[in-house]
């Protein structure tokens with residue numbers, strides 16, 4: 001066609017280039033077919049996952065009446081002087097109110113029936129009972145990690161700094177007023193300050209010894225979170241982003257001296273020479289024994305000073321001397337705690353005891369008893 005003059009040379013060039021272009025585009029699909037099909041499978045799975053989340057949240061809304069109501073209240077304080085200037089008798093600060101709580105498993109088997117009790121400051125509570133009776137589930141409910149069942153729980157938290165105030169000799173009383181401000185419910189429960197849950201096997205973060213100690217209160221991730229993220233539910237519970245109404249200022253990050261002091265307090269000073277200071281990185285869950293990990297977790301408690309600590313067999317791997325030392329340390333730090341444990345020696349460090357027995361599915365009777373620790377016959381044995 002070119003020689004007969006029907007077409008110009010430039011047009012032939014353009015046609016070749018256009019053909020190559022189209023061939024290249026189609027070849028991309030052929031060559032990348034495997035990657036594209038894998039990508040499509042991932043998109044399908046994400047789509048299904050999203051559908052399941054949507055249906056669960058809709059179901060959750062429908063079932064909300066059946067779920068455990070968890071509320072957080074901000075404790076308000078006053079110096080409590082009477083109008084005539086006299087000092088009132090110091091009032092006890094309520095930290096936890098459990099009302100008609102029934103705890104169930106996801107398959108609706110009842111673990112604890114119609115439980116009601118109150119915990120005041122320094123009313124350290126020991127939860128005992130046979131294996132499988134629901135002790136851990138109860139702590140998970142209080143921590144907001146479990147909501148199967150019904151009833152209501154109110155957790156009272158105080159603004160950071162008030163713990164120090166309470167123990168200052170200038171403060172003669174600390175009062176819960178009738179105008180406690182509700183700062184969150186079961187949907188917004190992650191945005192508060194004041195409750196820490198310590199499992200039997202503590203979570204060891206990837207990073208340095210310093211980061212281990214600062215977790216979960218001063219994690220780098222939570223430092224880097226945007227304000228929007230800090231206010232959203234997407235922040236993991238243990239990172240505990242702060243609610244502006246709860247703490248006016250971010251609590252002061254402990255210095256290296258504070259961290260060294262806490263390490264010595266929990267008898268882990270030797271880790272510094274063994275692992276070359278605070279800033280070396282190791283796989284901590286492998287290089288530390290369970291007892292050392294549990295002591296490290298108590299170090300975190302001593303730095304964070306929560307209003308309420310939930311200890312789920314948190315000293316199970318420790319000898320009695322170390323266990324005694326840790327309980328004395330958190331008592332001295334003014335932390336009120338609820339512990340689960342099987343050892344008789346634990347009775348000494350608690351004021352109240354909640355005994356849960358295995359629920360009988362054929363009976364509607366309560367399967368728990370709540371009393372002062374002195375009233376429990378085991379208490380006398382524990383002192384020997």
Ligand SMILES: Nc1ncnc2c1ncn2[C@@H]1O[C@H](COP(=O)(O)OP(=O)(O)OP(=O)(O)O)[C@@H](O)[C@H]1O
Pocket residue numbers: 105106107111129130131132133134135136137138
């Ligand atoms: N995620 C779950 N799904 C279904 N059932 C569960 C779940 N977690 C716990 N359970 C069941 O709930 C019951 C209570 O468990 P829980 O861990 O609260 O008991 P526990 O009293 O703390 O036991 P232990 O003293 O052995 O730690 C057990 O029968 C357990 O199998």
